[in-house]
Amino acid sequence: MSAASEPGGGGDRTRAVIVDDSRFMRTLIRSLLEEGGIEVVGEAKDGSAALETVREHDPDVVTMDIEMPTMNGLEAVDAIMDGHPTPVLMLSAHAEEDADVTFEALDRGAVDFVTKPGGEVTSSMPRVKKELVEKVESAARVDLSANARAATRERRGDAGGAGASGATVGSEAGSSATNAASETRPSSTGQSGTTDRPAPDTGAASTAEADSGRTYPDVGTLVVGASTGGPNVVERVLAGLPRAANLRVLVVQHMPEGFTSRFATRLDERSAYAVREAKSGERIEAGEARVAPGGTHLLATGDRSGRLKLELTDTEPIHGVRPAIDLTMASAVETVSDSLCGILLTGMGRDGVDGMERIDRGGGHTIAQDEATSAIFGMPRRAIETGCVDVVAPAEEIAENALRYFAEE
Structure with missing residues (x-):
């Protein structure tokens, strides 16, 4: 991936692929990212579909759920790093049991993580959107070539x-x-x-x-x-x-x-x-x-x-x-x-x-x-x-x- 400037630097929009087994969550994340200026170029409902979607669209960053059927988030990180290296941002539930899995994802090559947004619309959603967009922009600027x-x-x-x-x-x-x-x-x-x-x-x-x-x-x-x-x-x-x-x-x-x-x-x-x-x-x-x-x-x-x-x-x-x-x-x-x-x-x-x-x-x-x-x-x-x-x-x-x-x- 070529070098990119900081967000707001006048460069091309960051292109993202969303991976989550929940259609509702994919729709919510897409909405938050697009409102924040991120271009969502593809979606996948599990890890096995994620690799194909990443190969097809060659995004700047992938947002990755952890618990999914067929192929979970950890396995998907492995597959992406082996088959089409792309910065991956893990979306982790705010729970102690998810913390260990999240850190394992970082060990496998994910570049960062963010707390997964809740499904309900609340007054905190602007803060959630800001954090998610900033994390996606930051993750997209990580070069994995080293x-x-x-x-x-x-x-x-x-x-x-x-x-x-x-x-x-x-x-x-x-x-x-x-x-x-x-x-x-x-x-x-x-x-x-x-x-x-x-x-x-x-x-x-x-x-x-x-x-x-x-x-x-x-x-x-x-x-x-x-x-x-x-x-x-x-x-x-x-x-x-x-x-x-x-x-x-x-x-x-x-x-x-x-x-x-x-x-x-x-x-x-x-x-x-x-x-x-x-x-x-x-x-x-x-x-x-x-x-x-x-x-x-x-x-x-x-x-x-x-x-x-x-x-x-x-x-x-x-x-x-x-x-x-x-x-x-x-x-x-x-x-x-x-x-x-x-x-x-x-x-x-x-x-x-x-x-x-x-x-x-x-x-x-x-x-x-x-x-x-x-x-x-x-x-x-x-x-x-x-x-x-x-x-x-x-x-x-x-x-x-x-x-x-x-x-x-």
Whole structure:
């Protein structure tokens, strides 16, 4: 798929295929998308029909239901990625049991997900339409062409190597980022369309080996922000952090309410850190990580005896999102008394740019995901353009670069 500009940039309309076994739901989704300026070029009632429809219409994005007869959404993602790679946006019911399946879809190659709209017409429908249209526009701008390259790098052992350095931002790197004309960039997940995942401790093991001889302060604070294409990259970053680094980690991933708890559980299973969804008023210490709950801003409000106090707030969205990366990073700058590092990963828009600037002005360290491994190079590119980013690194080298900052020489 060719590079595309941001929504509203004057380019061609985004073309979508809707896959759902419910005719009513297909009609509702079509109506919401068309009202939002999306061109619906085809529909399918199950996964087996979806592949044929995708081949026929070659859309920019596919919206995919999960539970369908004949071939379900997970199997359909596999078939599409194998037969006609196209960005897939999963439509997931707002339920805990659907969260696991939704994350499995991301593992198989889906680029993002959104909560499935309810069948009844309510006052919240304008908000539902706005979210759905924005997610479709964002998903359509994910370029899947790097999946094979990422898998090749994995096989060659290039990923997560101890000698990974990352690129320090200078005038040449900043110029390259400024001249980027598009936010559409390859996915960094490297998923091959199967249920097999790279062993989560592989990156951590590589980092641990590289960490031999390093010493760390008693506590350091890391804030990680991500949007579209981010969940698998966030997992990779946390998997690369050894417990010995003594970090307190705050994760802000743009994600609907009801899914961040399961996301935290996945991170906990895949890292050496104790990861949970954040609770208002709690304190975290070295070796712990917290994920901002969907629909709620996460703030750091106190730092005492190596423990960071957290608060949640439901104030207005920032940049149209809640939780907002900017608010968490800004609060960390005001609160954290030890070493502070901000990481900004893949995503469309500019959430996190102001936060990264604040961390930089406050004397902290800033790392942005590079263009080649970002599913969408919007947020990192904008941060790089400000000149506030210390290091630009591919997904597999971000943890290592953060560890270098925190390590005592």
